[in-house]
Amino acid sequence: VLVLRIYSEEVSVKTERRFQVVNITGYVEEVVRKSKIVEGFCLIFVPHATAALIINEYEPRIVSDYIKWITEVFKPGGGWRHDEIDDNAHAHIASSVIGTNRFMPVRGGSLARGAWQEVMLVELDGPRTRRVLIQVVGE
Numbered sequence: 001v002l003v004l005r006i007y008s009e010e011v012s013v014k015t016e017r018r019f020q021v022v023n024i025t026g027y028v029e030e031v032v033r034k035s036k037i038v039e040g041f042c043l044i045f046v047p048h049a050t051a052a053l054i055i056n057e058y059e060p061r062i063v064s065d066y067i068k069w070i071t072e073v074f075k076p077g078g079g080w081r082h083d084e085i086d087d088n089a090h091a092h093i094a095s096s097v098i099g100t101n102r103f104m105p106v107r108g109g110s111l112a113r114g115a116w117q118e119v120m121l122v123e124l125d126g127p128r129t130r131r132v133l134i135q136v137v138g139e
């Protein structure tokens with residue numbers, strides 16, 4: 001009989017800049033460890049309209065490239081209608097496209113991730129305090 005368990009935790013992340021990439025892999029791995037779930041998956045979710053999550057390499061040059069890409073594609077102040085009431089249309093659109101959730105497999109009691117894969121919170125309209133919800137589901 002398969003008995004699924006769900007373990008949830010919320011982590012708070014303070015950002016310091018308008019655009020910032022924060023490596024949160026350590027938090028996620030800590031929650032997976034505390035869950036004591038051996039096989040299953042981990043959902044990572046940011047309950048925000050102007051932040052996003054990515055999984056990729058965390059290295060200073062590529063991190064600045066992520067921000068370069070975001071500001072080139074989702075141009076801040078690019079004539080967006082929403083900027084008439086709130087100065088962050090680019091952040092809403094980037095959050096919509098990049099996404100506010102990620103799933104990762106949990107195997108053998110830890111996150112099954114590639115050597116160059118880190119979980120990152122992408123701040124698109126900082127500085128703010130961001131919440132990250134982490135749910136581990138499995139047995």
Ligand code: ZN
Binds near residue numbers: 082086088089092
């Ligand atoms: Zn807004």
